[in-house]
Amino acid sequence: CSQVTGGSDSGGAAWDKLIASSEDSKDWVTYGGTFDEQRFSQLTQISDQNVGQLGLVWSYEFDTNRAQETTPLEYEGVIYATTAWSKVFAFEAKTGKLLWSYDPEVPGEYGAKGCCDVGNRGAAIYDGKLYFGAFDGRLIALDIKTGKPVWSVVTVDQSKTYTITGAPRIVKGKVVIGNGGAELGARGYVTAYDAQTGKQVWRFYTVPGNPADGPDNAASDKVLAEKAGKTWFGEYWKTGGGGTVWDSIVYDRELDQLYLGVGNGSPWNHKLRSEGKGDNLFLSSIVALDPDTGEYRWHYQETPGESWDYTATQQITLATLDIDGKPRKVLMQAPKNGFFFVIDRTDGKLISAKNFVDVNWATGYDLKTGRPIENPKARYTDGPQAIVPGALGAHNWQPMAFSPKTGLVYIPANHAIFAYEDPAKFEVREGRWNLGLKTEGTSPPDDPKAMAATRKLLSGRLVAWDPIKQQESWGFDYGEPWNGGLLTTAGNLVFQGDTKGNLRAFAADSGKVLWTANLGMPIMAAPVTFEVDGEQYVAVAGGYGGAYPLTSAFNDNPGPRPNGRLFVFKLNAKGVMPKVEQFAVAPANPPSETFTAAQIAHGQQLFERDCWVCHGPGAISSGVVPDLRRAGSLSSAEVWKSVVIDGVLKDRGMISFSKYLTADDAEALRAYVADRARILKQQEAGAGK
Numbered sequence: 001c002s003q004v005t006g007g008s009d010s011g012g013a014a015w016d017k018l019i020a021s022s023e024d025s026k027d028w029v030t031y032g033g034t035f036d037e038q039r040f041s042q043l044t045q046i047s048d049q050n051v052g053q054l055g056l057v058w059s060y061e062f063d064t065n066r067a068q069e070t071t072p073l074e075y076e077g078v079i080y081a082t083t084a085w086s087k088v089f090a091f092e093a094k095t096g097k098l099l100w101s102y103d104p105e106v107p108g109e110y111g112a113k114g115c116c117d118v119g120n121r122g123a124a125i126y127d128g129k130l131y132f133g134a135f136d137g138r139l140i141a142l143d144i145k146t147g148k149p150v151w152s153v154v155t156v157d158q159s160k161t162y163t164i165t166g167a168p169r170i171v172k173g174k175v176v177i178g179n180g181g182a183e184l185g186a187r188g189y190v191t192a193y194d195a196q197t198g199k200q201v202w203r204f205y206t207v208p209g210n211p212a213d214g215p216d217n218a219a220s221d222k223v224l225a226e227k228a229g230k231t232w233f234g235e236y237w238k239t240g241g242g243g244t245v246w247d248s249i250v251y252d253r254e255l256d257q258l259y260l261g262v263g264n265g266s267p268w269n270h271k272l273r274s275e276g277k278g279d280n281l282f283l284s285s286i287v288a289l290d291p292d293t294g295e296y297r298w299h300y301q302e303t304p305g306e307s308w309d310y311t312a313t314q315q316i317t318l319a320t321l322d323i324d325g326k327p328r329k330v331l332m333q334a335p336k337n338g339f340f341f342v343i344d345r346t347d348g349k350l351i352s353a354k355n356f357v358d359v360n361w362a363t364g365y366d367l368k369t370g371r372p373i374e375n376p377k378a379r380y381t382d383g384p385q386a387i388v389p390g391a392l393g394a395h396n397w398q399p400m401a402f403s404p405k406t407g408l409v410y411i412p413a414n415h416a417i418f419a420y421e422d423p424a425k426f427e428v429r430e431g432r433w434n435l436g437l438k439t440e441g442t443s444p445p446d447d448p449k450a451m452a453a454t455r456k457l458l459s460g461r462l463v464a465w466d467p468i469k470q471q472e473s474w475g476f477d478y479g480e481p482w483n484g485g486l487l488t489t490a491g492n493l494v495f496q497g498d499t500k501g502n503l504r505a506f507a508a509d510s511g512k513v514l515w516t517a518n519l520g521m522p523i524m525a526a527p528v529t530f531e532v533d534g535e536q537y538v539a540v541a542g543g544y545g546g547a548y549p550l551t552s553a554f555n556d557n558p559g560p561r562p563n564g565r566l567f568v569f570k571l572n573a574k575g576v577m578p579k580v581e582q583f584a585v586a587p588a589n590p591p592s593e594t595f596t597a598a599q600i601a602h603g604q605q606l607f608e609r610d611c612w613v614c615h616g617p618g619a620i621s622s623g624v625v626p627d628l629r630r631a632g633s634l635s636s637a638e639v640w641k642s643v644v645i646d647g648v649l650k651d652r653g654m655i656s657f658s659k660y661l662t663a664d665d666a667e668a669l670r671a672y673v674a675d676r677a678r679i680l681k682q683q684e685a686g687a688g689k
């Protein structure tokens with residue numbers, strides 16, 4: 001195995017400078033560390049011999065307790081970190097001194113447009129500027145020295161439910177950015193802008209639009225007309241079709257090619273999206289483009305006719321692997337659907353695919369056709385099905401890492417099942433979730449024994465995967481899914497954080513745990529490493545949120561959550577871990593009044609339609625947003641209505657639902673949550689609390 005190096009890039013002096021610093025492991029200048037997104041550092045000062053002496057240099061408390069997903073960048077002694085709500089901070093790496101910060105002031109109500117919290121995964125550095133996407137769809141360029149805005153463009157139709165959570169990528173003088181929104185209804189695309197001016201260069205739509213509207217006048221017109229259009233049926237455009245590129249965008253310098261990781265269908269349910277017919281290109285695909293023009297080169301579709309939120313947006317890693325005695329230029333991906341893909345990046349042909357976790361939707365891949373061999377029941381067309389991996393994915397946005405030294409890929413894997421069922425009726429609800437699934441009647445059971453049995457089906461694992469043999473080399477188990485992203489180094493190390501706040505260093509070859517520090521809060525983000533003045537540092541952001549905490553009733557800690565923090569380590573540093581405030585959990589707060597059974601039942605139906613996606617199934621929250629069973633507002637019909645109908649908390653993301661709910665509906669919701677609070681109170685009393 002070897003790193004991807006060389007290539008004949010022609011992007012001018014600034015581009016050459018970025019390439020040079022990306023290849024020098026001293027700085028961490030791109031999202032994935034290098035252009036090949038291996039998240040492998042050549043630095044060896046911190047190694048398997050001395051990692052036990054790693055200590056805290058400094059930490060910095062951010063001003064938000066929402067999802068912290070950032071991969072910080074480090075360039076010439078300065079760390080640049082993004083936070084939830086798309087804020088940016090610049091620190092002197094050695095001391096933690098804040099040099100500047102920038103808040104794009106994303107309107108709080110925009111939070112309700114996100115499927116999966118208001119996180120931001122990172123920024124891009126180029127030619128004296130720092131580029132990042134704001135949650136409300138803006139792409140912003142800051143002066144890297146001062147943090148002052150240089151230009152800003154709106155990349156989406158802000159009247160719709162588009163969001164940006166992913167990092168922009170730099171390609172030869174252009175900034176490329178995608179967007180998210182396919183749970184609510186979106187048509188995916190990426191856009192390239194001139195890095196100097198913010199002027200649009202090209203746009204590529206990943207799925208066809210409404211044929212009645214004619215071509216888009218975009219780089220994708222030809223391939224959508226000639227190839228993709230034929231694979232769609234019905235009135236898919238009513239919900240946009242999906243295919244959002246919300247995370248991975250990778251530039252291949254050897255082949256001068258851009259790869260997009262394309263997302264799930266909108267709605268999820270293939271039957272409702274496309275009459276159950278057709279592959280629906282380019283959903284759940286990796287698409288290769290000409291980076292100069294945005295024109296299509298090839299694609300490989302991982303999940304044809306996607307129906308489970310199986311995105312192919314997950315990290316795309318480039319490498320050269322020796323396969324059957326021949327060096328092959330490959331890309332590797334461990335997408336949501338649970339199979340590890342090795343793909344020839346010269347032509348998009350599937351080389352191998354093997355499941356890296358338990359899966360039941362398919363038994364394998366036919367290497368001749370490149371298609372999955374599906375379990376005939378997986379499409380839930382004849383009744384509900386419990387499918388694994390579920391919508392959370394066997395692997396989500398948490399970055400994986402590849403060490404050319406060990407030849408292993410380190411995957412932060414989830415084991416999480418999901419029940420899919422056709423709805424009785426599907427009506428598009430503009431601005432809200434449009435999955436095309438039955439969500440009513442899917443709340444978790446109250447019986448603690450049944451809850452415990454379900455909880456057992458959820459776990460996580462660090463999988464050290466051999467991509468040539470397509471088998472696990474070693475693994476490390478976690479009791480919960482949603483653990484942190486990965487970093488690997490030439491010092492034979494792998495770093496990963498977990499949901500319990502433990503940051504560990506493992507021996508990259510054997511998996512032996514060599515060092516652990518507890519940061520006092522869950523860690524989802526990936527660590528990075530860099531060198532300043534001859535000393536190697538490791539940095540990672542702590543903080544919880546994102547898709548799993550919001551939509552799961554099985555979080556081990558109901559919150560409220562402390563603010564996220566950036567932590568920086570080096571050898572022999574003696575900094576004391578900050579005392580992270582652990583908030584007391586408020587007791588259940590059922591109001592004394594009684595509600596009718598009809599009210600409660602109606603409220604449950606509405607909750608299971610509109611509320612669970614943030615406040616948790618059965619109103620059991622992760623504490624990332626409030627646990628309503630414990631909320632003060634529950635005691636007062638008036639206060640409750642002021643929130644749900646009048647939108648008094650819209651600046652915190654809790655918009656007015658007056659478009660979707662009447663005042664009577666809001667009161668029914670209060671009745672349901674009150675009932676949930678009453679049950680929680682009984683459980684608390686039973687537990688002697």
Ligand SMILES: O=C(O)c1cc(C(=O)O)c2c(n1)C(=O)C(=O)c1cc(C(=O)O)[nH]c1-2
Pocket residue numbers: 067069115116117119163164165166179180181182183244246263264309311391392393396397545546547548
């Ligand atoms: O379909 C989409 O457009 C879209 C967007 C995003 C996003 O932008 O964060 C996520 C997802 N899907 C998704 O399926 C998912 O599991 C997910 C997790 C997260 C997160 O930040 O924790 N975002 C997203």
Ligand SMILES: [Ca+2]
Pocket residue numbers: 182183263264309311
């Ligand atoms: Ca999605």
